[in-house]
Amino acid sequence: MKKLLGYLLTPIFYLTFGLFLAIFHPIQWICYKLFGYAAHKRSVDVLNFFLTYSQLTLLNGISFKNGHQLPTDRPIIFVANHQSMYDIPSLIWFLRKHHPKFISKIELTKGIPSISFNLKYGGGANIDRKDSKQSIGEIIKLGRRMNEKNWSTVIFAEGTRAKDGKMKPFQVGGIATLLKIVPNALLVPVAIENSWRVVRNGTYPLNALLPLKWTVLAPIERGDKSAEELVLQAENAIKKQIGK
Template sequence: MQKLLAFPLTILYFIFFGLTLVVFHPIQWFCKNVFGYKAHKISVDWLQFFLMRCLNVLGTTFSFTNPYTIEKGIPLILVSNHQSMYDIPPLIWYLRKHHVKFISKKELGKGIPSVSYNLRHGGSVLIDRKDAVSSIEAIKNFAKRIEKNKWAAVIFPEGTRSRDGKPKPFKTKGLLTMIKHAPNALVVPITINNSWKTLRYGKFPMGLGANITFTVHKPLKANLFEDKLELISLVEAQVKSTIDA
């Protein structure tokens, strides 16, 4: 019965989702080109808010638990498991005061209204997964930009999404590069649960009633760890400690 109900609600969701992306694309362009970075960032933040409201059509709810006070003006490396594209709007919205940026595959940099524009012009980095050398160089420059501007970089070290919520082993190279070239960053482990349930039937119809939760774990100062692999192992253990799968 729930799957039958998912068909019309998914169609309604896609209509709202598409309209949101189309409406915010020129808004982003106008804010960026007329008023600059700050206005563009605000438009991107509110885009995420409305994308989350679109998901409410499917009965999706969000819970963000962060018991730690993280001051503004500190570079952050946000390390999280990855379950679906719907991980992204809440991370940007709930952590918006930290100017959240992403490492994304280059294919997302074109063809998607609002999303591609933000990835190209909002401070994130696009990498070619087939070219490891250029990808690491791009991540290195991205880390330096995060350090300089005191922004927050999200990295999903699993390398791909988990389609059933079960975590995959962390790949360390990109994260090591981030830590090395943003040495003053706080490394913030985050656990995401239930995002994969929005795609439990595949892309169509979408799953109903997912309660997507985000749990922020204790931030760690990267420069206090001489052995960066030890730091990554600790972060991986924290992220996976509260995964429900």
């Protein structure tokens, strides 16, 4: 049933999703070039609201749960599992008051309406995976911006998408680098569920009638824990939530 509905609804989803990307590309340009960061961020927030709820065209449900009072006056490192590209819009929208930034492949800064513009000018880190020196340098710059502006960063610690929903071991490197630059950052795990099922069949058909879930888990204070211990604690918390 889900796959059958997907054949019918996927074209509508892609048309809706693509239309929002096309509409907001010039809006982002105007906001950034004429009015600066704050206006640009608002345009990105609204874009990602529409991208998030484009899932309704597939009859997919959106559930975001956060029972924690997270601070806005200190940097946060959100550590999440990664299941599909559709993880990202909801994180940007629902965590918007924390100014979430991402560590992305530099190749994505070109050729994708709206998304490439935001990656290029939104304040995240765009890394060349073939150049470790450049990658570390970009993450350090991001950490400095987090310190200066109390921004947050979202890190998909598996390093790549778990296409079957089964979590891969979390990597420590990027988080450890950020913690050196932002030692007072709060670590917050975020569990993502069922996003992988949307693209279970590839790009067509997308699956319908899925309960998509994002759950903010208990924050982790650094204390005297090492980066390895912090990441393992976040990994175990997410595993417990999603049952993987």
